[in-house]
Amino acid sequence: MAYELQKSGGIIRLLSPELVQMMSSVNVPAEVELKKILARANAKIVNFDVQIRYDAVKELWDFWERLKSVQNPSNKKISATQLLDDATDTPEFRNILEAEAKYLTDIGNQYFIRHAEMNQVKIQESDHIEYLYHRMFSLIHLLMKSFTH
Numbered sequence: 001m002a003y004e005l006q007k008s009g010g011i012i013r014l015l016s017p018e019l020v021q022m023m024s025s026v027n028v029p030a031e032v033e034l035k036k037i038l039a040r041a042n043a044k045i046v047n048f049d050v051q052i053r054y055d056a057v058k059e060l061w062d063f064w065e066r067l068k069s070v071q072n073p074s075n076k077k078i079s080a081t082q083l084l085d086d087a088t089d090t091p092e093f094r095n096i097l098e099a100e101a102k103y104l105t106d107i108g109n110q111y112f113i114r115h116a117e118m119n120q121v122k123i124q125e126s127d128h129i130e131y132l133y134h135r136m137f138s139l140i141h142l143l144m145k146s147f148t149h
Helices: 017-025 032-045 050-067 076-087 091-110 126-145
Strands: 003-005 011-013
Touching: 032 050, 032 126, 050 091, 050 126, 076 091, 076 126, 091 126
Parallel strands: none
Antiparallel strands: 003 011
């Protein structure tokens, strides 16, 4: 894991060039709260403190949950379906996206990401935090390429 000492004295974690490029090119919807949530998540994932990076994962899952309702705020299921439909014209790939979206939602619900019940599992490893961040961000990035709203 690489870190950089900034002139201000702060320390940041260096991310993979691929994730940095994706983070700078994502087409975020105009909705103000979505922009704020994603900005907070992206700022936290570079922190050297594991707990703050864990918070970045939680923020990214908050972004995901809010994004699923952006197309149709009164019906999250229809809204999420529209996001997935807009991302591809290929039924086979659409099935992959739907499975990935469901699986990532399940991860957020089963682990100490979206809920705080006693039976939620806390992610302990820094590498696991980064893996989940990359995975969720990849889905968001893809869906945002075709976002129409």
